[in-house]
Amino acid sequence: MKYSYYPGCTLTTKAKDLDAYGRASAQALGFELEEIADWQCCGGVYPLGSDEIATKLSSVRALHEAREKGQDLVTLCSACHHVIKRVNDDMKNVEDIRTRANNYMQLEKPYAGETNVLHFLEVLRDRVGFDVLKEKVVNPLTGKKIGAYYGCLLLRPGKILAFDNPENPAIMEDFIRAIGGEPVVYPYRNECCGGYISLKEKELSKSMCDTIMESASGFGAEMLITACPLCLYNLNKSVEEKLPVYYFTELLAEALGVKEEVDRA
Amino acid sequence: MITGKKQAELIKEISGVNPLKCMKCGKCSATCPSYNEMDIKPHQFVSYVLNEDIEALMQSESLWKCLSCFACVERCPRDVKPGKLIDAARQLLIRQRGQEYLSPDEVPELLDPEIPQQLLVSAFRRYRR
């Protein structure tokens, strides 16, 4: 199976791990991530103003290219996923945005939200299947108590992202189980880490991350996993009860026995 | 000078929010992680727009404290989406007055080696034109 793949800017620089472990795991699981040619930054945040078009175009370009190849579009970064999924929803359901975006794009066939946008975790759940993943694990993370940190971007707004139950998600917990670990459920796994606010309001972001960390470690987590480079950065700035934070792909690669390969490369 | 009425119309248009749907339950403010940092609280945004007191909104510190975490949007029982209202007020300020909360000059001192690109891009998008 081949998917169009949109890495996003952070995954080519500060979050290379998230990307490299993801690609290696995909290979080990038998699917291919074909990087979109000349992709452009998604902008990091979804433009909320209903009259904004230009800031949505980079997503439309990626979506369009995936459609032309007849492939689903896969993302790893939570932020890219959020932005592209929501822009795709606009293109599908908001006539005004669709018309105006297509006016800019001048495509042969106008884009109307045909591409299916999947997060890597959704590929694991819905395409590969956690059962199959479990069978392919050579290095189970037995005994590891892992807290999933979802953050906001993957889950909300629930109706558009349609990723999982936004208030009580299970996909990452199921993932942790599949790679042999023990998921730790804690209530702040879907609360915000502070996001972009940490650039200027470092204290605010820190206190939010402290709450998350305290809650997770209070329920017995030994480490956290995330899909978002910004969440990882913010969580690492936490002062209280500091737990190690990993990209979920790193643990996946480890469980699949391909981590060392990547590290050597 | 654009009137408050016109500004309120603009905010409603940009955000796509109908503030009249609000039943004033306060769930948005109950849920907001930045609540304590905000001078105008999320639930008050609705009444400021209804009262067409947009000038006060645009002066508000709250514009820069919203995390766009969408907790208020997700949990609002009336589908009002206060987060979008806040963003629309911010847009108005940035677009009309060219104001910004982040200037390129101050970036170097904010940087640290681990900062992901995503953070800079997001902050620029939200804080500036």
Add this chain to the structure above:
Amino acid sequence: MQRIGVFVCHCGSNIAATVDVEKVVEIIRQEPGVVHAEDYQYMCSEVGQAKIADAIHEKGLTGIVVCSCSPRMHETTFRKAAERAGLNPYMVEIANIREHCSWIHKDVEEATKKAVILARAAIAKVNLNAPLKPGESRVTKRALIIGGGIAGIQTALDIADAGYEVDIVEKTPSIGGRMSQLDKTFPTLDCSACILTPKMVEASAHEKITIYTYSEVEKVTGFVGDFTVDIRKKARSVDMDKCTGCGVCQEKCPSKKAPSEFNRGLSNRSAIYTPFAQAIPNVPVIDREHCLKFQKGKCGVCAKVCQAGAIDYEQKDEIVTEKYGAIVVATGFDVIKLDNYDEYAYSQSKDVITSLELERIMNAAGPTKGHLERLSDGKAPREMVFIQCVGSRCADDRGKSYCSKICCMYTAKHAMLIRDKYPDVNVTVFYIDVRTPGKNFDEFYRRAVEDFGVNYIKGQVGKVAPQPNGRLLVQASDLLDNRQIKMEADMVVLAAAIEPNPDVRKIATMLTASIDTNNFLTEAHAKLRPVESPTAGVFLSGVCQGPKDIPETVAQAGAAAVKAIGLLAKDKLLTNPCTAHSDELLCNGCSTCANVCPYGAITYEVRQVNDHGIREDRRLAVVNEALCQGCGACTVACPSGAMDLKGFSNRQILAEVDAICQ
């Protein structure tokens, strides 16, 4: 040609403000066939009706057109007026120039023009009207009540006391309904069981009342006065006649892991069970899904210990067919599922409960024997939080759009009872609005605040987060103090929205009773006929019609009973004369009409016909006028055009079409 009189109503200013009624009269007067036309302030008034009678007498009218409000409002009024003046009532037609004209248009010229056209269409129709005579149908003097909660019980008692036979069909093993699950009732705080149980006993002892528990309505045919209903009596596996209700079987049953429906799943029950101690009938049922005998083939303990030999593993479902004149729906409610409100951690924490679960916890016969304790660890709570409007008043599809009406009061009740019995426990109620319309209701709520020290905070809760220490962090708004509250609680109680029992959809479909988008049954008129369904002979009792508390439910139950009694008291009903009939010269006996008739009103017989001098035996469709409801499906299905509908004939409708398109 008819001699037609046209009467144009002003309806005060309701019509006259937008429609130039004088002008309408002026134009209509010129129409062929119209021999009289006038306008009047209120045609439905006595004076207005007298004008119709006078014109019939003076001008020898044979047809009447009233241009007024909707025929659904006053058609009967004007028909009766015409009848009193000696005219066949079906020679009256209504042109709806209020709801369909004056109320929706603003431009006087436009509305006047439309009113004229609507009047012309009615004139065209009445020109082709023929006198009709309603038939008669019998009334079976027996009522069916669907649902055995307080609403159904009260309706049954009232009808039975009037001397009519009543059957109650209840889905669960006992009557009693939601009220039997409640601990105390507001605003008097008397014990729910103490006031309900005597009613249950009275119903079961009443010689006119038959109770079918563990039974469901399976099929309904017929119509007002003459319904035929199939009732499925589910296999109880216990012989009702032999069982003495000693309870030994339940005690000895080795399978005790079935969740108790009565205790909302907070405790377990045996596989053979009565839902609660005061159950009526006091005869257990075997829940076959949890019974070892049925699942594994071995056990049979209950049969061994039953002295009366009442256990019958071979028992099968039984269908009882019964005839009824009236049907009362009293299917009640349930609380919504809270899957859409996981921010309140209902599925994550045992200490987040619904108010109905709290009723069971507070009840001496409940899972904790009436002790207020946390279900997670059995500890007594010190801090309790109540959250109002969970799933009520929602504009999105997560919850219900309506106010559930009872929550404010039962929450005040719970808060008060807890503060009374456990003064050490702090109680905080987060509310959006406190709604307490009702006799002694607001006083009750104020007592909770003033005398019992319940802490009411205006603001919704955003999140309930279970803490590692086992407590619950409640994050909420205090809108009046404009602050965000974070407080730890030991238990959180959710006032979950109520919704009609999901079964009601199925039942409404069987009864062809209409239902609204929230699954509440629709009234025949929201204000003036609130306990009747638009479907004749079907009445509404209790929450199936809309949220209400116990006194309102009982009042409505009585009202529904009166309406049903009014029907049962009649010996005969006049049937709708607008029935189908077949032209024997056109009918070729093909059976198409019989196949589409939903009432089985069409049969065939071989009869000699005289077709232009040729006499021959033909197979012909015959309509049973007592069964025909006048839908007209057969008229369109008929390939030879033999079927037509009285009162809505092809020619009449075509004449209306012509008048409109003129």
Add this chain to the structure above:
Amino acid sequence: MSIETNETFRPKIVAFCCNWCSYAGADLAGSSRLSYPADVKIIRVPCSCRVNPMFILRAFEKGADGVILCGCHPGDCHYSTGNYYARRRMTLLFSMLDYIGVENGRTRVEWVSAAEGVKFSATMNEFVEKIRSLGKNVRLGDLRCRS
């Protein structure tokens, strides 16, 4: 050649409404003062299944520009199944009408319950707008019927 512009063109529209749901829905639209153009005239029928294709053909023959049939929602028919018959008949009729040049936009079936005054009014506004955009119906009209 004169073409009627949309401002002056007032279409003739016939709406057949079943007595139990849609007619009551139209009444509710009235009592809620939800306006729709006066071009719509309602004919009351006991059930949507009473509407003979002949009635609709006759309307077009007599110069109607659009015909809409309203009934109870599927499953809610007062007579249990009438609206299903209506739906099937009309699907067939409308596609035939389309074939002979009476565009699909000129004919419509809509389910309106007694509680849906808002939907009734919205549907009628929409339908009139559609017919106005389609302009006068020139097919099927019988010259002898013109007044």
